[in-house]
Amino acid sequence: MKRIAMIVVPFVLLGAVTLVAMVLWYFNIQNQAMALHERYNSSQKVIQTAHDNMWKVIKGKAKLTDDFKNGFIKSIDAVVVGRTGGALIKSVQENMPGLPDGMYKEVLATIEGKRDMLKREMDTSVDIAREFNTYIKTKPRSYFLSETPIDAHIITSSQTEEAYQTGKDDNF
16 A cells, blocks of 8 residues: 555646646736737827827927818828928928918927827837737647737828728829
8 A cells, every 4th residue: 555655646746736837837828918918908008198199299389270280180191101301391381371481390390200209109019919919829828828819000091001902002
């Protein structure tokens, strides 16, 4: 009887240690997936506040009234679709004719600066989504996770969306 116990006890202990290690590993992959998902959700809130801040700062900088709003949106669209330099200044002047001359360059610098900041935040969010998706699809984790991949949400223009779908960008 002692001899059987001496043989069985190590296997039982090894089984128990293995089971505890597997349970801890399972909790770890669940926690990592949840942390990445929460990080993505948080990055989306950062994008939302950065977008809101961009509009508030630019509107305040140019002291825009509602009369300028539509022209201003057209100018922002010019930035989104890639108009730069003199063409961008011309776009702002065309769409916002009542804006004082000295403010054009200041508004443009603000638009470009805020847009760059927003783009960096969106790039970070896309990277977090990629990291999460890779994490949940990698074997053997994928056997233990039932998470749905994240489709990263970004802010873009209609022209960019159309060019991406058609594979053609002829609107210069």
